[in-house]
Amino acid sequence: MPFVSRVVTALLAVSALTTAAVGLAPAERAVAAPTATASGSRYTPLDTARVFDGTVGTTPVVVPITGRVGVPANATAVVVNVETEAPTAAGYVRITPAGTDARVALQEFPAGRTISNLATVKLASGGVQVKVSAGSARILLDVSGYYAAGSGSTFTPLPTVRVASPTVGTTPVPVQFAGKGGVPADATAVVVNVETNAPTADGYTRLTPLGRDASVATQEFSAGRTVSNLAIVRLVDGSAQVRLSQGTATVFMDVAGYYSASSTGSVFVPLDTTRIETATLGDTPRTVRATGTGGVPGTATAVVANVEVQGTSADGYLRVTPAGQDASVAAQVFRAGEEVSAAVITKVTGSTAARAFQAKVSRGTAVDYVDVSGYFLDGTSASGTGVDVSWPQCGSSLPTDAAFAVVGVNGGLANTTNPCLSSQLGWAAQSSGGTSQPTVQLYVNTANPGRQASVWPTSNTLPNGGGTVPNPYGTCTGGYDAACSYVYGWTRAVEDATIRGITDPTAYRWWLDVETEGTWQTDRSQNRADLEGMAAALTSRGAQVGLYSTTFQWTSIVGTVPTSSPLYRLPSWIATGAPTLAAAQQACSGTPLTGGSRIEMTQYVVGGFDRNASCV
Secondary structure, eight states: HHHHHHHHHHHOOHHHHHHHHHTTOOOOOOOOOOSSSSBBBBEEEEEEEEEEEEEHHHHEEEEOTTTTTTTTTTEEEEEEEEESOOOOOSSSEEETTOOOOOOOEEEOOTOOEEEEEEEEOOOBEEEEEEEEEESSSEEEEEEEEEESSSSSSSSEEEEEEEEEEEOSSOOOOEOOOOOOOOOTTTOOOOEEEEEEEEESSEEEEEEEEETTTOOOOOOOOTTOOOOOEEEEOBBBBTEEEEEESSSSSEEEEEEEEEEOTTTSSSSEEEEEEEEEOOOOOEEEEEEEEOOOSSSTTTTEEEEEEEEEESOEEEEEEEEEEEETOSSSSOOOOEOOOOOOOEEEEEESSSSTOOOEEEEEEEEEOEEEEEEEEEEEEEETTSHHHHEEGGGGGGGGGSSOOOOOEEESSSSTTTOOOOOOOOHHHHHTTTTTOOOSSSSSSEEEEEOOOGGGGGSSOOOOOOOOTTTTTOOOOOOOOOOOSSHHHHHHHHHHHHHHHHHHSSSOGGGGGEEEETTTTTTOOHHHHHHHHHHHHHHHHHHHOOEOOOOOOOOHHHHTTTTTOOOSSSSTTTOOEEEEESSHHHHHHHHTHHHSTTTEEEEEEEEEEEEEEEEEEEOO
């Protein structure tokens, strides 16, 4: 079993490992088959309700959410409007999962200026926390919906499109969304960017379900100053309503997606807020890669992010849209020298390795910071990540959301068979796919025991009429040298391909699992020859081969691989031991095990299982 899996299993299921270690396979029971349903949460819109109103300073204040205003105990995240009123000093407000203090500025403010912005926040212990960076302010939190597993609405991202631009005053104006911009009649809520243009008086904008006038300020504005920000609003009979607290203004509404009961929509996976980009924006759209850095998998359909701009060189506005689209939507409006932030939910497009959206400013330049707090997955794409299993998982219920799977052929030693190989291959075959990785892959344990081997080769001839090994190190005569190490590795690989229960070796990519827990010779060049023999035996049968290890273990066992070695160009699968997809993705940019290859996958650990991120 790969190193990380063995360590985790030892911690979580010592008794099962002990049984297997003495050669007794645990009793097999039916394992759960992967399905085409993504492991995520669905959205339930609510009539906006206040959950917090209090003074907040630079020390985080924890706000309990679950069990209040209709948010259930199993909620994974909430959508909340955050109003910062009369701050005593210039700064920014942060709202994050309870117990975490990520470096995300939900919104910047000058002293005395009231602001509002939307946030989608992962729940931790049923709550969130809020703080300001300097001084103090009155903070109002209004929940407009929540995400939870099970019932609720899925999300369908749309190319951003304008659906309404009414002149609005203090009397609510109905706005129909159903039937416009791709929003269907059965939509339960919409994601809409709201721009209040040239208001005639100081005040605030309210966007609420039709017939509801909750005390929520979608955005605050001063006379003559245009503002924009995101809202998620529940629909009543396909409509919402908008009004101002004072004066009049033109209110532009641009839809970026909708929620509905559709079984083919996307489900939400919240993240601890993670920064994925710091860059300079200009008036030419910049592609922002959403996948592969911050925990967003390659099968994501949309991302939830906070985009902050600083050092704005001119008055203008920020646009965030799907890649290739430059819709007339201002995610946020700013003045020269001003810092602003905007919540965005945007569709991502492109290859699974580099799904992206784009951002630009209308004039001048600005530095942008992009912080991802969640993503949406197509309901047919599963998790977008892989899972690897082997003999320690015999009898266990296996994850049902694997996009691809890697199954161990051996039972913990290079000369043994995984007793659950057949059932685990059946489980793996039902992985959803959708990534650049083969849906089912294999890994084999490796070793070079030398004098400790129960059977050590004495010639280049394989046992049982298996033929002669074409040996680049010469003739094996039974010595503990490179020539016999090569034959030993070749022999083990032939057994893996022919007697373990693999019907078609060419149907899989095979990973050579190289760990210090195996038995190895002290001469690393002999260990390299052993692995070269294994790789050559598998490739001679038409199989693809890769190398699994950590940098430390690989260096200890094999050392530097010369360019002349057939191992030099084999892809790497790196074990990180990390607990998050984001950390595994970051390891994709590390150093491969050999100089001529690339990192194909990285492994992390969550929920007691090894997960794998695709790096390509």
